[in-house]
Amino acid sequence: MSSQPSLVHARGLTKRYANGFTAVDGVDFDVRPGKAFGFLGPNGAGKTSTMRMIACSSPVTEGTLSVIGMDPRTQAREIKAKLGVVPQIDNLDTELSVRENLEMYARYFDIPREVASKRTDELLEFVQLDERAKDRVEPLSGGMKRRLTIARALINDPDLVILDEPTTGLDPQARHLLWERLYQLKRRGATLIITTHYMDEAEQLCDHLVVMDKAKIVAEGSPRQLIDDHATREVLELRFTDATRAALNGKLDGLADRIEELPDRHLLYTDNGEHTLEQVNQRQIPIESALVRRASMEDVFLRLTGRSLVE
Amino acid sequence: MTTLAASGHVWQRNWLVYKRLWYRSLAFGFLQPVLFLTAMGIGIGALLSTDDLTAFGGVPYIDWLGPGLLSAMAMQTATFESTYPIMNKIMWGRNYEAMLSTPLGVRSIVIGELAWMAFRIGSLAAIFLMVLTAFGITRSPLAILAVPVAMLIGTSFAACLVAFTATQKNDVGFSAIFRFVVNPLFLFSGTFFPLTQLPDALQAIAWATPLFHGVQLVRGLVLSDLNLAAAPLHLAYLLVMLGVGVVLADRNLRRRMAG
Amino acid sequence: MTTLSQPASNGALATAWARVWRSRRLVERNIMVYRHQWIIILSGVFEPIFYLVGIGLGLGAIISEVPLANGQVVPYAAFVAPALVATAAMNGAVFETIFNVFFKLNYAKTYDGVLATPMGITEIALGELLWALMRATLYAVAMFVIMFFMGLILSPLGVLMIPAALLVAAAFAAAGLAGTSFLRTVNDFDVPMGLIVMPMFLFSGTFFPIEVLPSWLVSVIQLTPLYHGISLIRGLSTGIVGFEQLLSLFYLVAFFAICLWIAMRQIERRLIK
Known part of the structure; x- marks a missing residue:
């Protein structure tokens, strides 16, 4: 190199x-x-x-x-x-x-x-x-x-x-x-x-x-390498109503490698987003919306600095 | 009535901007006549013998020059205010576009802008007149009428120049206006020397130009020797110019903002 | 000089010359811009001519003659005309360096783009100076030709008015460059134009001999660059050249050098952060 x-x-x-x-x-x-x-x-x-x-x-x-x-x-x-x-x-x-x-x-x-x-x-x-x-x-x-x-x-x-x-x-x-x-x-x-x-x-x-x-x-590093090192393969984004959110206390624990709580949503870092979503549903937590996506540089940055990139 | 009220808002907008710098504008408005009168009045006055002064109606050169400069100031201020700042509001800053998306119309903009310039020129003329008085040039209390006359000179020029500016795509034409219109008028309207010094043909041309009429009125009022037979003619010339200017400014700006 | 320092100083000289030579690119750029706006440049030619006809001939018809410092008497128009050569050189240089450079420096950010190329601060400052000089020269030459045909050049030394006008233009171009870098908004133009250029135009002996003014004011005026520009050019045009003109020459050269130094330093400070 x-x-x-x-x-x-x-x-x-x-x-x-x-x-x-x-x-x-x-x-x-x-x-x-x-x-x-x-x-x-x-x-x-x-x-x-x-x-x-x-x-x-x-x-x-x-x-x-x-x-x-x-x-x-x-x-x-x-x-x-x-x-x-x-x-x-x-x-x-x-x-x-x-x-x-x-x-x-x-x-x-x-x-x-x-x-x-x-x-x-x-x-x-x-x-x-x-x-x-x-x-x-x-x-x-x-x-x-x-x-x-x-x-x-x-x-x-x-x-x-x-x-x-x-x-x-x-x-x-x-x-x-x-x-x-x-x-x-x-x-x-x-x-x-x-x-x-x-x-x-x-x-x-x-x-x-x-x-x-x-x-x-x-x-x-390379973009792929940074994602591999500092994030998981997939991310599950969850949005809850304010009431659910207030009553969450620990109900999501253990579902993902890492969970980030943002002002408007939760990010669950996991290798299989669909599977994790099923688990959330099994725990009967009411979800407003859910999205499974590939991890990106945004997640890397959040991981490294604790802040999102475009504020 | 609504047009007038709306043009008041245009006036007010200019006032808000001006408020931050008014003292500067007035300070330069004071400085300019003082410098001009001291330099040209005293300096050139010293070169003139008593015999020479008969060409100036027998008054000291500085007395003859002062009112001429006041009239020229009204023209110059109007020229500056109705070129770049208006172009800015049409094109660069797009203020008129924003104004026209409110209940304001083009006519209110034209009247508001002209009223604003009348105010600016009036305040500068008042300061100028104070300087003339301090130099002992004013002869009678009627000289105060030179202020509204200066406002008339200024708005007549301003109206015509707004009409011109509204047709321009860039500022290149302005330097031609300054160099080929304003500057020659400044020098050849009986401001610095009596037109009788010019060949007859040039005198006739000078008679046809607007600043000459303004200078005659202002000088007559300040030196208290107004030619009462000619005065209505001078006044009529400027009023017609103002009227034509307003109509053209309104028409051209309307076309510009629509296109 | 030792053999060791020889190549080094040659190298420095070559580098300096390369920069001076490259500054012509900025002149090229300005020519490109004015190709569509030549009327702006050309109209400036008429300003001193209008003043010459209006004041020089208009007032000259009444005043007729003016005494010079040595007691010699000249026609009023022949007194005013050489001064207008100097003021034309000043105006051409100052308008270009104050207004146009200000616009490029603060609004258009033209120089930021130029600086990303092999062009440096030296090239920009010298390029603008050279361009202002060309513009001012046009005005001075136009006035010279008019004066010649009107018979207002009283001495063969008058030929030297053109190089003298170049020096005046260079001095004011450098001063304008230095000055414009201190301005922050368009409202600030009042200060150099209203407090410096206009008073100089009125008081530096353009239209009357300054000796009629109070002696303290005369002393102040004698410190200003336009006074020396007019003294030099009028001296050449009337053929009355003496110690005073030599002094004016030195003054203008020194003024040019100092202003150029300030201009370079200021422009660098504004553009390199």
Whole structure:
């Protein structure tokens, strides 16, 4: 596993802001070439700060960080030449058209005009914006702007693409289209770093995940591995009326490996949800609704931090 | 009646925003005439001999300049207030869209906005007049009438410019308005020098422009030498401009908000 | 210089030059933006011309002559015109660096996107400076041509008005860049425009010799950059060049350097967190 050189190498990486707030507190990780690497965690966990350090847009406070074999402290321009960055909030050039956004961005990388123009055509097609090429950026929908930002990040044919919450705030249709494009990018051999607070996104896109909470890494592994380690195969979700809930005291004990009590429902971690549901019914506990589902990253996060991810 | 009440709400909305910064606006409203009168009045006044002053009706240059600047201020304030802020409410901030989803109509918006600008310009004109008085320029208590005249100048310009703004898709046209309309009017309406210095053809053009009429009225009132024969003509010009402006503003904004 | 430090300093020089050279990309970007809005740039050409005709000729018909500091007398229009070259350079530079840079820095977040590329803070600051300089140069050259045809350039030294206007524009572009980074909302524009630019425009000897003002005020005015811009350009246009013009030259160079340093530091502070 460690035979390949890592594209991003961090040891004891720390970010402290001028106001004394520690956003990232001594984290270690390695991003392997050709893989999709995910940072999962709630808002404020330190994901964005980590991404900004990798993108050389925020200075490292302490620790070691190397990006594509270079030091962000001294070789920021050289690193940035090989990166593609999709920031959390789109910062497209609103004074330029869709097409001009890509062409101008290419010029910042010193890409010759003819090459820039050709690559712009290809990328506009790739993100399905070729029909909007002449439009201004402002009237585009959120999903279109996001796709344009992704196209912009690819204009320099980067070795590493950094995506900070690529699908936050998008409708389901727009999200799926984006996932599909990112998946294609991965198949072409691009290395991706993605932050997200969506479990499904992490499971869909990432080969390797680190879970961050309160500036630290709390777990690491492939999505499947994390679920295996920190959850059961299935989860039974139960909802009760307030009266039943108040009178539950211990009636569910022993039915599952672990039981989480959330404000609106109970989660029973078990290898066979249907079987556990039968057992609940046998104990004659009145249920308002029941749902059996596969365990997800959400459950992993709940297990690791005692809190749910999107609050 | 309901239109008027509704336009009161539009006025009130602007007041709520203005309330946070009123002292700043009034401070700059005071500073501007003081700086202009000191620099141009004293500086250029010093270059003029007594003989030269006959061109200015025999009054000191600063006295002649002051009322002209007051009228120009009314135009400039109106221009600024009826371009970017109105564009913002139409397009960028979409305030009008929100207002129109309530019982408020386009007419109330137009009247409310103009009433607001009249208030703003009136308050600035009052401060300006105080500065003129402090410089010893005002000649009679009737000079107080310069305030409503300034409000009339301002709203006439504002109404026409709201009509223009309502047709614009971006703010590019505004710099053309500032550079090619407002600035030339500022310089060539008998504000800084008497129009008699211009060739006849240019004088005729200047007569046809609105700020000239405003300047004549305000200067006559402040210096107490109003030409009573010409005054109704000046007043009529500005009133017609206001009327036409309101009709166009209402029509254009209605089209814009519907489309 | 030792043989060891030679390659190192060459390397540093090459890096610095690479950054300066790359800043032209931002000029390219601004040209792309203004391709659709050229009227904004072009309309600025007319502002000093209107002032020249309105004040210079309109008032000039009455005032006719103005005494200069050395006692020489010049026509009023020939007195005002070179000052308007300086104010045109100032306005072109300041509008670009204050309003447009503020918008890009605070609302459009344009620079955040630019900084994710090999472009750095140096490239952004110099790029905007260069662009403002180009805009101001257009205005200064337009005024120069008008002055030439109106016979308002009284000395062959007047040719040097254009490089002098460039220096004035550079000084104000740097000052504008430095200043805009301190502004927080659009309401704050009142402060640089109302308290600095407008008073300078009125009091720096644009329309009248400042000697008629109280001596304390004259001393204050002599500390401001526009006064020195006008003193330098008027000196060249009238051919009365002396120690005072040399002093103005040094003042403007120093003012430019200091403002540029503050601008770089401030922009870095605003963009890198």
